[in-house]
Amino acid sequence: MSETLASKDLPSEGLVLDRMTVSLKHRVLFRLSLALKPGEIVAVMGPSGSGKSSLLAAICGTLDPAFEMDGRILLDGRPIEAEPPELRRTGILFQDDLLFPHLSVGGNLAFGLPAQVKGRAARRARVEEALSAVDLEGFADRDPATLSGGQRARISLLRVLLSEPRAVLLDEPFSKLDTALRARFRAFVFEELRKRGLPALLATHDHADAKAAGGRVIVLEPPGAA
Amino acid sequence: MLAVLVLPVVAGLTAILLPAFGYWPALGGTHFTLDPWRALLALPSLPRSLGVSLFVGFATTVFSLGAVTMLMAAFLGTRAFALVRRLLSPLLSVPYVALAFGLAFVIAPSGLIFRLFSPWATGLERPPDLLIINDPYGLSLAGALVLKEIPFLFLMTLAALPQADAPRAFTSARTLGYRRVAAFAKVVMPRLYPQLRFPVLAVLAYGLSVVDAALVLGPNTPPTLAVQVLRLADDPDLALHFEASAASVLQFALVLSAIGLWLVLERLAGLAWRQWVVAGGRHCGEAWIRLAAPLLAGAIAGLVVLAFSSLVLWSISATWRFPDIWPQAFTLEVWRRELAIGLPIVCRTLLLGAGVAGAALIITILCLENEVRRGVPPASTLNLIYIPLLVPQIAFLTGTASLMIALHLDGNGFGVGLAHLVFVLPYVFMSLSAPWRAYDPRYRATALLLGASPWRAFWAVRLPMLARAILIAGALGFAISVSQYLATLLIGGGRFATVTTEAVGLAAGADRRVIGVFALMQAMLPFLGFAVALVVPALLFRNRRALRDA
Numbered sequence: 001m002s003e004t005l006a007s008k009d010l011p012s013e014g015l016v017l018d019r020m021t022v023s024l025k026h027r028v029l030f031r032l033s034l035a036l037k038p039g040e041i042v043a044v045m046g047p048s049g050s051g052k053s054s055l056l057a058a059i060c061g062t063l064d065p066a067f068e069m070d071g072r073i074l075l076d077g078r079p080i081e082a083e084p085p086e087l088r089r090t091g092i093l094f095q096d097d098l099l100f101p102h103l104s105v106g107g108n109l110a111f112g113l114p115a116q117v118k119g120r121a122a123r124r125a126r127v128e129e130a131l132s133a134v135d136l137e138g139f140a141d142r143d144p145a146t147l148s149g150g151q152r153a154r155i156s157l158l159r160v161l162l163s164e165p166r167a168v169l170l171d172e173p174f175s176k177l178d179t180a181l182r183a184r185f186r187a188f189v190f191e192e193l194r195k196r197g198l199p200a201l202l203a204t205h206d207h208a209d210a211k212a213a214g215g216r217v218i219v220l221e222p223p224g225a226a
Numbered sequence: 227m228l229a230v231l232v233l234p235v236v237a238g239l240t241a242i243l244l245p246a247f248g249y250w251p252a253l254g255g256t257h258f259t260l261d262p263w264r265a266l267l268a269l270p271s272l273p274r275s276l277g278v279s280l281f282v283g284f285a286t287t288v289f290s291l292g293a294v295t296m297l298m299a300a301f302l303g304t305r306a307f308a309l310v311r312r313l314l315s316p317l318l319s320v321p322y323v324a325l326a327f328g329l330a331f332v333i334a335p336s337g338l339i340f341r342l343f344s345p346w347a348t349g350l351e352r353p354p355d356l357l358i359i360n361d362p363y364g365l366s367l368a369g370a371l372v373l374k375e376i377p378f379l380f381l382m383t384l385a386a387l388p389q390a391d392a393p394r395a396f397t398s399a400r401t402l403g404y405r406r407v408a409a410f411a412k413v414v415m416p417r418l419y420p421q422l423r424f425p426v427l428a429v430l431a432y433g434l435s436v437v438d439a440a441l442v443l444g445p446n447t448p449p450t451l452a453v454q455v456l457r458l459a460d461d462p463d464l465a466l467h468f469e470a471s472a473a474s475v476l477q478f479a480l481v482l483s484a485i486g487l488w489l490v491l492e493r494l495a496g497l498a499w500r501q502w503v504v505a506g507g508r509h510c511g512e513a514w515i516r517l518a519a520p521l522l523a524g525a526i527a528g529l530v531v532l533a534f535s536s537l538v539l540w541s542i543s544a545t546w547r548f549p550d551i552w553p554q555a556f557t558l559e560v561w562r563r564e565l566a567i568g569l570p571i572v573c574r575t576l577l578l579g580a581g582v583a584g585a586a587l588i589i590t591i592l593c594l595e596n597e598v599r600r601g602v603p604p605a606s607t608l609n610l611i612y613i614p615l616l617v618p619q620i621a622f623l624t625g626t627a628s629l630m631i632a633l634h635l636d637g638n639g640f641g642v643g644l645a646h647l648v649f650v651l652p653y654v655f656m657s658l659s660a661p662w663r664a665y666d667p668r669y670r671a672t673a674l675l676l677g678a679s680p681w682r683a684f685w686a687v688r689l690p691m692l693a694r695a696i697l698i699a700g701a702l703g704f705a706i707s708v709s710q711y712l713a714t715l716l717i718g719g720g721r722f723a724t725v726t727t728e729a730v731g732l733a734a735g736a737d738r739r740v741i742g743v744f745a746l747m748q749a750m751l752p753f754l755g756f757a758v759a760l761v762v763p764a765l766l767f768r769n770r771r772a773l774r775d776a
Contacts, residue, residue, distance in 0.1 A: 062675070065600070086675070086678055089677075090675060091676070092672070098669055102687075102767060102770055111673070111686070114677060144772070145771035163675075163676040
């Protein structure tokens with residue numbers, strides 16, 4: 001076992017993956033060391049089955065127990081690999097918007113809002129404010145099922161941002177949108193992330209997505225395949 | 227959870243096996259002997275009882291499975307499919323006993339069918355002297371069972387269709403020139419059947435050992451084996467307890483060998499099928515089956531409508547002479563009188579059912595949520611929960627009852643509720659596990675990553691999203707509890723009356739108007755349960771399209 005790096009050698013800001021290994025039934029899917037600065041967006045590419053989704057799940061703590069994860073994950077200098085998902089402060093966007101169908105648009109956003117924002121009026125105000133910032137004022141009481149795909153996608157991102165994550169994981173969130181909407185929503189997501197200085201990891205199999213992210217591109221490969 | 231289900235069965239079987247061989251100290255049996263078996267085998271009616279039981283079991287199973295295959299082959303992918311489904315689904319909530327009484331009112335010599343054709347076609351002015359109800363071959367009993375088993379197997383098939391990748395296989399066979407029925411029988415059915423095997427065996431086991439419907443419609447001299455067991459077990463002469471135990475063991479053996487026989491027949495049919503499928507024939511009685519299937523669906527729906535109309539008409543009739551098809555005079559007097567007596571019984575049935583269904587839901591949800599939290603695939607030992615559905619009730623409940631008496635758990639709601647739970651839990655689990663496991667795990671992940679605790683993700687996200695499935699499972703559990711006859715009778719020691727025990731008790735020649743009232747009350751309770759399960763989410767989510775249309 002090689003000696004681990006001292007914490008002080010690793011950046012105390014952003015998201016750091018320190019010699020992270022994910023394996024399934026003792027077969028290593030990938031090994032990865034990576035440091036993301038605040039506001040940096042790194043694209044992770046690879047064919048389906050290469051472990052892109054597993055990488056994101058390992059970072060946010062929802063990896064299927066059939067997999068094994070090794071290595072350290074630091075978020076703003078804090079090791080999070082042993083934390084339960086809800087305490088890691090890593091937001092995630094999936095291919096589908098996954099708005100909760102039983103809650104209104106406002107209910108979905110308030111679900112994301114931390115409990116520290118107290119008082120019905122204050123919480124409502126935060127939700128309204130967030131909605132108007134993305135040109136969706138007056139949508140709080142709407143049923144998510146009555147929204148267009150683009151509107152739902154924006155609400156979904158808004159919900160993540162309101163939960164005040166310290167890093168955001170993007171699990172092919174653009175792949176189900178049609179071409180016109182896709183470019184617009186992509187630009188919107190990247191802009192919001194940069195504005196807030198959030199490090200983000202984008203899993204995709206689309207080169208246009210990777211290019212639009214405008215940063216480093218990593219290709220996931222099992223060790224020995226390259 | 228497994229202990230709750232398997233323990234009463236195992237303990238019950240033990241408490242049957244020992245006295246079957248003469249050992250039960252409480253009744254003076256202190257050494258092992260074959261005397262109970264000699265007494266049982268000396269019963270002259272035994273071969274006939276066995277024969278009728280076997281006939282009813284196999285006839286019901288073969289006919290129901292054949293009918294469902296036919297309905298599926300004729301209607302899959304057509305617009306009429308939704309209609310057939312809507313016709314059959316509500317039947318699932320109808321208790322066997324209420325349906326058996328209703329059917330009796332329709333097919334009896336003085337029933338609705340003879341009235342419809344008399345006297346103009348038959349010339350009858352008085353009911354003919356025919357033994358239709360309680361016929362010696364169990365035909366009317368098998369008929370009533372079939373009316374319930376077809377909807378059951380149909381819905382089970384419906385649930386299995388997506389897993390069997392049925393629509394695509396069906397389409398591709400048809401593009402190869404196979405007509406609809408041939409395509410279904412050759413390509414879809416073989417993928418479907420493995421998933422239907424368990425429900426089919428449950429139908430077989432049930433047909434071989436049904437007691438409540440057999441008391442209403444089944445043969446009397448001699449009765450089916452299951453009814454014979456109950457008669458022996460219920461006999462005040464405690465010496466017959468040993469013989470009853472031997473008969474229970476025989477009942478158990480009968481079901482086991484019938485299941486074995488079915489599995490062998492299934493193999494043989496599979497071999498024949500394999501020859502047939504590669505022979506390349508594109509037809510399989512197409513025109514005939516496409517004509518018969520709508521008739522069959524119509525006949526089922528028609529019989530059930532007639533049955534319930536008869537129950538309602540009888541319950542409010544003052545006088546109704548043969549061969550009139552409409553009562554001469556109506557009255558609500560019978561309802562008023564019987565409700566005055568019956569209301570406490572209805573309330574007790576309702577409370578018991580709600581309690582049992584609630585307990586079954588909690589146990590099921592805890593098990594399923596545990597699966598989610600620990601991320602483990604369902605354990606194969608979970609299949610054990612279906613054992614109470616295959617082991618005939620009559621074969622172990624008398625034993626369970628002896629043990630409950632020893633534990634002073636008999637004769638009260640708690641003991642009866644525990645016994646109900648054994649039969650309710652498998653159905654609730656079966657009903658809820660599929661939607662629970664199909665629930666997109668990313669919703670939970672999303673909730674957690676938005677900072678919600680696992681409990682909040684459970685209460686605020688999963689439960690409301692699965693509310694409809696949970697309520698349906700609860701309503702099913704409630705319906706099963708309401709319709710329990712043997713468990714209520716034997717564990718309740720005859721002192722715990724529910725609408726079902728009361729209704730069955732009327733089978734021996736009570737006033738038809740009273741029967742109508744009690745059969746309707748028995749049918750109404752499960753119906754109410756399902757109505758609640760459909761209305762509550764519809765109201766709760768009236769502004770949520772994604773959940774309303776689900």
